[in-house]
Amino acid sequence: MPVTPKQTRVLRERFGDIAANEIVDVLNNVEASSLTELRTLNELNFARFESNVELRFAEYDARMADRFLAHTRWMIGAWTTVFLAIMGLWFRK
Helix, strand or coil: CCCCHHHHHHHHHHHCHHHHHHHHHHHHHHHHHHHHHHHHHHHHHHHHHHHHHHHHHHHHHHHHHHHHHHHHHHHHHHHHHHHHHHHHHHHHC
């Protein structure tokens, strides 16, 4: 948050115009550098979070693919058994 006009007026009354301008410039520069550092830190944290989320989704997709293949094998086995039983009953007559 930049230095407000009210704060600038108080500084001018206490320290004079030149010192007040210097103090305001220093405070604004400190704030700008702090905001830049905070923005950089937030971007790094978001990138780390995003990579963790992508990794978890990839692991979840791999697990689901394995489960799907296992369930598919069981379903094919079950349907084959049922089909063979029906065919055996059909040709029995």
